[in-house]
Amino acid sequence: MNKKFCDKCLKEVNCEYKEMVVTEILSGKQVKYLKKYYTCLECGNDFYDDLIDYNIEAANTQLRKINNIITIDEIKEILEKYDIGKKPISVILGLGEITITRYLNGQNPIKENSDFLKEILVNPNLYELYLITNKDKITELAYKKSLGKTKQLELTSVHSKLYSVALYIIDKLEDITPLSLQKILYFSEGFSKRILNKELFDDTPEAWVYGPVYREIYESFSYYKYNNIDYSEILKDYDFRLDDKEKEYLDKIVLIFGCYSGKILREMSHTTTPWIDARKGLTDNVSSNRIIDRKAISEFFDDVCDTYSISSVDDIKKYSTYIFDKVQEENYNKL
Numbered sequence: 001m002n003k004k005f006c007d008k009c010l011k012e013v014n015c016e017y018k019e020m021v022v023t024e025i026l027s028g029k030q031v032k033y034l035k036k037y038y039t040c041l042e043c044g045n046d047f048y049d050d051l052i053d054y055n056i057e058a059a060n061t062q063l064r065k066i067n068n069i070i071t072i073d074e075i076k077e078i079l080e081k082y083d084i085g086k087k088p089i090s091v092i093l094g095l096g097e098i099t100i101t102r103y104l105n106g107q108n109p110i111k112e113n114s115d116f117l118k119e120i121l122v123n124p125n126l127y128e129l130y131l132i133t134n135k136d137k138i139t140e141l142a143y144k145k146s147l148g149k150t151k152q153l154e155l156t157s158v159h160s161k162l163y164s165v166a167l168y169i170i171d172k173l174e175d176i177t178p179l180s181l182q183k184i185l186y187f188s189e190g191f192s193k194r195i196l197n198k199e200l201f202d203d204t205p206e207a208w209v210y211g212p213v214y215r216e217i218y219e220s221f222s223y224y225k226y227n228n229i230d231y232s233e234i235l236k237d238y239d240f241r242l243d244d245k246e247k248e249y250l251d252k253i254v255l256i257f258g259c260y261s262g263k264i265l266r267e268m269s270h271t272t273t274p275w276i277d278a279r280k281g282l283t284d285n286v287s288s289n290r291i292i293d294r295k296a297i298s299e300f301f302d303d304v305c306d307t308y309s310i311s312s313v314d315d316i317k318k319y320s321t322y323i324f325d326k327v328q329e330e331n332y333n334k335l
Contacts, residue, residue, distance in 0.1 A: 083149035119223035179262035190301035207278035211269035
């Protein structure tokens, strides 16, 4: 038998613990959650006593889910995953010293911060970049503890070569969106076998509506949506783990393709046979995760190199210029 303070009897009474699924209007939304309460066995009054905080958090958690806002449990998971305190993580992520504390106390994050924290939760690579960049803003002990935990995560999730190439391209371009990045990766891999005599990475793209897409890169940078990926400070001392020939090759690929907008690069990728063949039978706006055959990519870019007499990375400019002119002409004819 429970003994709790009944706010009607104004004394401690014997009571019965109960649970009930309720639907309430919160912030203009219908929120369904499990409410807990007590019933006084003397007067029949329902009251909450020490269950008030639980009910508020339960309702708020469901409201966050409805609005696709990160939950308190997910924020706690971030702290545990990276072995970092509330204040240090607020500082290294640039959110303000007490921001995470406020969120854990029930304040709902704005959508932008919520999306950012969700990305931090699933992307240790991104977290590590912020941690290393802002290590001087937290104590050495906090930094070493969190870095050690992050390194443990890396043992089971090693940075791929594709990810390193993506970061290198981002570092070389001031303005680059996830869309642009995907297409530059596609062209850089396409020409690498002929120019470098090896494949730059071994990941396979998918034939999405907006052109070839590498899923790992999409999942790593989807937070930025149509905005530029801002890693300018984060990548200052980053070890890209690329050899000198790969860096020199990518430097020129960036110069050749980095001058085009994401939209133009998308349309340029739409002229490539491997993507076209992978989407056969699909209308323009139908989503697809069909794999673009790597052999088909290799054979297509071999043919391109033969057609445009490409024997060095500088020669790729002949192809990019021709395809750009072709895309522009097609766009003009649609007017």
